[in-house]
Amino acid sequence: MAFEFSEENKPTLENLIKCYPIKEAAMLPALHLAQQQNGYITEEVMACVAEVLEVSIMKVKDVVTFYPMFFEEPVGKYVIRICHTLPCALRDCKKVLDHLKEKLDVDVASERDLSKGTTSDRRFTLMKSECLASCDVAPVVMINDDLYKNLTPEKVDEVLDSLD
Numbered sequence: 001m002a003f004e005f006s007e008e009n010k011p012t013l014e015n016l017i018k019c020y021p022i023k024e025a026a027m028l029p030a031l032h033l034a035q036q037q038n039g040y041i042t043e044e045v046m047a048c049v050a051e052v053l054e055v056s057i058m059k060v061k062d063v064v065t066f067y068p069m070f071f072e073e074p075v076g077k078y079v080i081r082i083c084h085t086l087p088c089a090l091r092d093c094k095k096v097l098d099h100l101k102e103k104l105d106v107d108v109a110s111e112r113d114l115s116k117g118t119t120s121d122r123r124f125t126l127m128k129s130e131c132l133a134s135c136d137v138a139p140v141v142m143i144n145d146d147l148y149k150n151l152t153p154e155k156v157d158e159v160l161d162s163l164d
């Protein structure tokens with residue numbers, strides 16, 4: 001099914017494009033906006049973004065497949081990214097990860113298979129992440145756009161319970 005930016009998002013997109021000297025430079029924010037609206041990036045979304053930014057679909061696909069923040073298949077309402085880089089590993093992020101896997105009853109999503117990290121009710125998707133630039137408060141987890149620091153299994157429970 002063809003994708004179009006919603007009436008609400010069209011002016012936002014136009015304003016974003018105006019911030020850049022050329023339309024193509026608005027690729028990342030345009031894709032974020034599209035993903036926010038659609039939940040994930042389909043071929044139809046890429047075609048729409050390509051048309052709006054006057055670039056080829058291949059150029060859009062290159063960007064979508066390069067950045068791990070863009071999803072090409074459905075994900076949960078909350079995407080949980082747990083950092084597993086060395087400073088977080090040294091602060092026992094594995095304990096937090098194991099707790100999340102057990103609590104959510106999922107495996108860790110891979111780039112090629114997001115479904116294995118997604119709960120059956122599509123509430124959560126669990127993914128590993130490289131350094132989230134908060135090593136001083138490791139271990140950390142990012143849930144959608146929010147960062148949670150100094151985590152323990154108990155704190156993870158509190159955080160998950162606080163989500164609507």
Ligand code: FES
Binds near residue numbers: 134
């Ligand atoms: S290593 Fe985890 S935030 Fe930097």
